Amino acid sequence: xxxxxxxxxxxxxxxxxxxxxxxxxxxxxxxxxxxxxxxxxxxxxxxxxxxxxxxxxxxxxxxxxxxxxxxxxxxxxxxxxxxxxx
Numbered sequence: 001x002x003x004x005x006x007x008x009x010x011x012x013x014x015x016x017x018x019x020x021x022x023x024x025x026x027x028x029x030x031x032x033x034x035x036x037x038x039x040x041x042x043x044x045x046x047x048x049x050x051x052x053x054x055x056x057x058x059x060x061x062x063x064x065x066x067x068x069x070x071x072x073x074x075x076x077x078x079x080x081x082x083x084x085x086x
Contacts, residue, residue, distance in 0.1 A: 006028060007031070007032065007035055014028060024058070025057075025058030026055065026059055028058075029054055029055055029058045030055070032054075032077075033049070033051055033054060033055070036049055037049075046077075
């Protein structure tokens with residue numbers, strides 16, 4: 001894992017950090033949202049970023065932290081590869 005940028009860490013590495021409580025779902029979500037905010041103007045990779053929803057979900061998981069909750073806290077991004085209808 002790149003120690004300075006968890007964006008390049010594997011899911012397994014992030015899961016280990018969650019279990020060791022060196023990183024929380026809220027922290028990784030905030031890091032990823034900051035990365036999106038910084039890079040998206042140039043990359044235009046995200047049409048919609050749901051910041052409030054993205055932060056609400058891991059906050060709920062942090063209240064009941066467990067291994068299963070840790071797995072749920074791993075941040076992913078989904079993208080559509082389908083062309084829009086014309």
